[in-house]
Amino acid sequence: MLNLSSCLKTAVLCLAALVCAGLTAQEDKDRTRIGVVFENRSRAADMELPSSMARLLISELKQNKNYQLIELTTGVFDQSNAAKAAKEAGLDYIVLGNVFAKFSDEITIGKEVKYGLGPVDVARHSTKIDILIKVKVVEAETGKVILSENEQGSKTERWGEVKQTPTAVHYDKAAEKPMSKIAHIIMSDIHPSEPVVLLVREKELAIDVGSKAGIRKRQKGKP
Numbered sequence: 001m002l003n004l005s006s007c008l009k010t011a012v013l014c015l016a017a018l019v020c021a022g023l024t025a026q027e028d029k030d031r032t033r034i035g036v037v038f039e040n041r042s043r044a045a046d047m048e049l050p051s052s053m054a055r056l057l058i059s060e061l062k063q064n065k066n067y068q069l070i071e072l073t074t075g076v077f078d079q080s081n082a083a084k085a086a087k088e089a090g091l092d093y094i095v096l097g098n099v100f101a102k103f104s105d106e107i108t109i110g111k112e113v114k115y116g117l118g119p120v121d122v123a124r125h126s127t128k129i130d131i132l133i134k135v136k137v138v139e140a141e142t143g144k145v146i147l148s149e150n151e152q153g154s155k156t157e158r159w160g161e162v163k164q165t166p167t168a169v170h171y172d173k174a175a176e177k178p179m180s181k182i183a184h185i186i187m188s189d190i191h192p193s194e195p196v197v198l199l200v201r202e203k204e205l206a207i208d209v210g211s212k213a214g215i216r217k218r219q220k221g222k223p
Contacts, residue, residue, distance in 0.1 A: 031065075031066055031067060031068040032066055032067050032068065032092050032093065032190060032191045033067075033068045033070065033090060033091045033092045033093075034061070034067050034068070034069055034070070034091065034092065034093045034094070034095060034190070035069075035070045035071075035072045035086055035089065035091045035093070035094045035095065036054045036057055036058055036061075036069065036070070036071055036072060036094075036095045036097070037050075037054060037071075037072035037073070037082075037094070037095070037096060037097065038050040038051070038053040038054045038057075038097035038098070038099055039097070039098050039099070040099055040101075041098045041099060041100045042099065042100055042101040042102065046166070046167050046168040046171060048167075048168040049099055049101065049168055049171055050097075050099065051071070051168075052168040052169075052171065052172055053097060053099050053133070053171075053172075053175060053179070054071045054072075054097070055071060056172055056175055056176070056179050057095065057097065057135075057179055057182065057183060058071060060179055060180055060182075060183030060184075061183050061186065061187065063183075063187065064187045064191070064192065066191045066192075067191070070091070072094070082094050082096055082138055083138050083139075083140055083142075083143035084143075086138065086140035087140040087141060091140045092139070092140055092141075093137055093138065093139055093140060093146075093190060094137075094138050094140060095135060095136075095137050095138075095186070096135070096136045096137075096138060097133065097134065097135045097136075098133075098134045098135075099131065099132070099133055099134075099171075099175075100131070100132040100133075100134075101129065101130070101131045101132075101171055101174075102129075102130050103127050103128060103129045103130070103166050104127070104128050104130075105125065105126070105127050105163065106125070106126045106127070106128065107123050107124070107125055107126075108123070108124045108126070109121050109122070109123055109124075110122055110124060122161065123161065124158070124159075124160060124161065125158075125159040125160065125161070125162070125163040125164075126156055126157060126158045126159060127156070127157045127159065127163075127164075127166055127170075128154060128155075128156045129154060129155050129156070129157065129166055129170055129171060129173075129174040130152070130153075130154045130174070131152065131153050131154070131171060131174045131175050131178070132150065132151075132152050133150070133151050133152075133153075133175060133178050133179060133182060134148075134149075134150045135147075135148070135149050135150075135182050135186075136148045137186060137189075137190070146189070146190075147185065147186065147189055147190075149181075149182050149185055151177075151178030151179070151181050151182055152178055153174045153175055153176070153177050153178040153179075154174055155170065155173045155174035157170055157173075
């Protein structure tokens with residue numbers, strides 16, 4: 001014999017699951033779809049660098065819950081036809097990034113007592129990583145570049161007595177601060193989660209609500 005209470009409970013749970021799925025789909029539809037792709041412009045760097053930089057920027061942009069973020073594959077989304085490809089993929093914007101990375105090795109000689117001997121010369125290896133990140137944000141519908149930013153960063157890795165070669169992990173460390181700045185600029189311009197007050201002066205109030213709202217710089221209106 002069927003348990004009526006159990007059946008009702010199952011039906012309610014199924015209905016709740018359907019409602020949640022519908023709400024999630026609606027939320028995804030309402031969110032701004034942004035694709036991110038990077039290209040490596042360095043002659044000698046880790047092959048994972050483009051994907052690593054894309055993931056780093058996406059992790060920063062995830063702070064804005066208005067975004068649906070997609071990492072794109074280099075080559076599939078060529079920067080020459082990015083706007084057309086982004087529009088066909090149903091994106092609102094595409095972030096085109098270029099990363100320039102270089103490193104220089106340094107050796108310092110110091111005195112250490114080893115193996116019960118007197119002070120001996122010991123070589124210590126370190127590598128300075130310099131990184132330049134260039135980003136353009138293109139509106140898929142119009143192909144217009146709505147934002148362009150360049151930021152630089154650096155990081156020194158100290159290896160000790162054994163020299164190592166920097167990997168994507170080490171480049172990420174050098175890129176953290178500049179990428180955070182770039183992400184903040186994008187989030188303040190494209191569908192920001194909250195309006196940003198830029199200026200309060202006498203009867204004048206400047207608020208950045210982002211380009212998604214159709215408001216541009218220096219636009220004026222009556223209260």
